[in-house]
Amino acid sequence: MCYNVKANVESQLKRAVKAGYYKDAEEIKTSLSEFGVKGYNHTSGFSHPTLMIYTSPDAPPVPAIWGLVPHWVKDNEQRLKIWNQTLNARGDSIFDKPSFRDAAKSHRCVLYVDGFFEFHYYKNKAYPFYIRRKDGEPIPIAGLWSEWYDRENKEKLRTFTIITTDGNELLTKIHNNPKLSDSSRMPALLTEEKAEAWISPNKDEQELTQLLIPFPDEMLEAHPVKKIIGKGAVENDPEADKEVVYPELENDKM
Numbered sequence: 001m002c003y004n005v006k007a008n009v010e011s012q013l014k015r016a017v018k019a020g021y022y023k024d025a026e027e028i029k030t031s032l033s034e035f036g037v038k039g040y041n042h043t044s045g046f047s048h049p050t051l052m053i054y055t056s057p058d059a060p061p062v063p064a065i066w067g068l069v070p071h072w073v074k075d076n077e078q079r080l081k082i083w084n085q086t087l088n089a090r091g092d093s094i095f096d097k098p099s100f101r102d103a104a105k106s107h108r109c110v111l112y113v114d115g116f117f118e119f120h121y122y123k124n125k126a127y128p129f130y131i132r133r134k135d136g137e138p139i140p141i142a143g144l145w146s147e148w149y150d151r152e153n154k155e156k157l158r159t160f161t162i163i164t165t166d167g168n169e170l171l172t173k174i175h176n177n178p179k180l181s182d183s184s185r186m187p188a189l190l191t192e193e194k195a196e197a198w199i200s201p202n203k204d205e206q207e208l209t210q211l212l213i214p215f216p217d218e219m220l221e222a223h224p225v226k227k228i229i230g231k232g233a234v235e236n237d238p239e240a241d242k243e244v245v246y247p248e249l250e251n252d253k254m
Contacts (some may be wrong), residue, residue, distance in 0.1 A: 009136035042240035045087035091212035103144035140195035168214035189215035
């Protein structure tokens with residue numbers, strides 16, 4: 001699963017800056033301020049933050065709210081019921097599930113993050129781990145997006161979901177929630193080449209599915225961090241990704 005990420009402004013806009021959509025840092029800050037977008041040392045999908053997404057190879061990023069709202073949702077009551085259930089989308093079922101199949105065909109996106117957090121369980125206690133690329137580069141994640149018209153407030157809501165795939169060897173060791181029958185999952189991380197292909201038009205289902213494979217273990221690293229959710233956790237803590245030593249984990253055979 002992927003419900004917690006680190007996404008600094010520089011990482012979210014890496015693709016945009018490289019493509020020359022912004023001339024300088026001030027223009028970027030002004031743009032983000034208008035969109036209500038900010039950087040996060042840690043944010044949870046359950047708080048429905050606004051992040052920047054890329055919806056096509058040749059377009060600048062746009063803001064979207066985490067938690068996909070399908071176009072067929074009738075009203076805000078139904079939106080609130082479905083919202084927390086569409087933070088993630090399984091890559092092996094996006095072309096079948098009603099919430100995602102339309103977006104999978106024509107509304108694909110990528111978002112850039114510094115890294116993500118997953119929980120490791122040892123002796124009935126959860127320990128948060130931070131996972132990132134070894135080279136420190138921002139990571140593109142495959143997603144889907146949708147636009148929903150809020151008739152009550154007379155406005156359009158752009159939303160997105162993060163796609164997940166099978167966990168690689170590293171994530172299989174970390175993401176071991178005993179309450180889940182299928183706990184070995186990870187976000188569908190992409191290389192730059194695969195990110196380009198994912199948001200390119202005229203791709204068939206088979207081509208797209210082949211992009212959603214586990215990211216290579218050798219390109220990632222992970223370490224335990226302090227509490228990021230629940231009582232005692234600090235919202236958007238600047239040290240959210242800082243390594244913490246838990247002596248009890250030294251006996252863990254992960």
